[in-house]
Amino acid sequence: MTTDNKSFETFPLAGMALDPIHVGTGGSRLGRVDNTIVRDPVTRIPKIPGSSLAGVMRAYTAMHYENSRQEKDRSKPYYPDCAGQGGGDSGHCSQHDCPVCAVFGFATGKDSGGGFAGLAAFSDMHVLLFPVASQLGPQWITSPMALRQVGRDKLAEIGDLPDQNALYRKSEGQAVEPLNIGWLFLPVKTDWGELNGLASKLRELGVYDYIIRRLGVVSDKLFTHIVNSNLEVRTSVAIDPATGAAEEGALFTYEALPRGTVLIWELTCRNPKHFKINKKNDLTAVTSPDAVKDVVARADSYLEHLGIGGMGTRGMGRLRVLKAQDFSGTGATGKEDS
Numbered sequence: 393m394t395t396d397n398k399s400f401e402t403f404p405l406a407g408m409a410l411d412p413i414h415v416g417t418g419g420s421r422l423g424r425v426d427n428t429i430v431r432d433p434v435t436r437i438p439k440i441p442g443s444s445l446a447g448v449m450r451a452y453t454a455m456h457y458e459n460s461r462q463e464k465d466r467s468k469p470y471y472p473d474c475a476g477q478g479g480g481d482s483g484h485c486s487q488h489d490c491p492v493c494a495v496f497g498f499a500t501g502k503d504s505g506g507g508f509a510g511l512a513a514f515s516d517m518h519v520l521l522f523p524v525a526s527q528l529g530p531q532w533i534t535s536p537m538a539l540r541q542v543g544r545d546k547l548a549e550i551g552d553l554p555d556q557n558a559l560y561r562k563s564e565g566q567a568v569e570p571l572n573i574g575w576l577f578l579p580v581k582t583d584w585g586e587l588n589g590l591a592s593k594l595r596e597l598g599v600y601d602y603i604i605r606r607l608g609v610v611s612d613k614l615f616t617h618i619v620n621s622n623l624e625v626r627t628s629v630a631i632d633p634a635t636g637a638a639e640e641g642a643l644f645t646y647e648a649l650p651r652g653t654v655l656i657w658e659l660t661c662r663n664p665k666h667f668k669i670n671k672k673n674d675l676t677a678v679t680s681p682d683a684v685k686d687v688v689a690r691a692d693s694y695l696e697h698l699g700i701g702g703m704g705t706r707g708m709g710r711l712r713v714l715k716a717q718d719f720s721g722t723g724a725t726g727k728e729d730s
């Protein structure tokens with residue numbers, strides 16, 4: 393499917409939070425009251441910056457290649473050298489046969505004329521489906537805006553809702569009763585044409601059937617309200633690392649995306665054939681956009697166990713990348729300067 397001529401290929405990916413996820417506005421500093429999470433400045437919906445995702449995927453990919461390394465004589469280990477920000481003597485190996493440095497880039501190294509931006513680019517991770525309690529059990533709420541954010545030809549043509557104050561869901565033969573969504577009591581409607589196609593599009597992204605059966609669509613305005621008033625807010629105590637005791641007055645609260653939140657993002661993979669490393673060497677670690685995607689996917693199981701964001705030691709941050717059914721790319725390709 394991938395041809396040598398494409399300069400890049402874009403893959404939509406979805407993931408589900410297995411724990412609450414906290415990606416804070418001020419890094420992951422503890423001991424501060426009211427740690428808020430990053431929000432999109434326009435929609436006010438929480439998101440995970442692509443730079444945060446790229447950082448952890450780089451570290452986990454490096455761990456994977458170090459754990460499965462066969463060569464004994466490699467000058468630098470993949471981990472920790474090729475993980476992290478690079479720079480200094482402990483920096484990236486910057487070799488043309490290193491999958492970590494090829495895919496995630498490297499800072500200027502000993503043997504290189506200059507840095508390399510890397511072949512993979514990560515979009516921000518957006519909330520696609522947000523879990524909320526109702527009298528019928530958990531419901532996963534979304535909105536036209538949330539559905540349109542990424543995934544272009546999969547979800548882009550979603551139209552607006554006829555009734556901005558109702559919740560739309562498939563009836564599944566049940567009586568259509570109003571639904572308690574968190575603090576809101578919403579009339580339920582079923583006459584929105586997009587509902588049928590939506591299930592199959594979400595299924596293609598790898599979203600589980602039990603979530604799709606409990607899907608509700610509301611207006612963008614209601615969605616913003618529902619998400620922000622149903623975030624997980626936890627209170628914790630900062631521990632003094634010197635004494636192991638609670639610091640006096642160090643009670644703090646922090647917010648997080650709740651477990652079960654489904655996020656969506658895009659991975660853009662540049663074509664390795666269009667680049668040379670250190671001005672002369674072909675990239676031998678990867679040879680196609682698909683191969684770039686496969687390198688990044690090595691990090692998935694680490695993300696599922698080690699997580700993303702702060703408070704990892706408090707049982708937070710684990711995220712499962714869902715197995716998309718048919719994503720050899722969206723067909724979103726184009727020319728770019730290399």
Ligand SMILES: [Zn+2]
Pocket residue numbers: 470474484485486487490491492493494
């Ligand atoms: Zn490297």
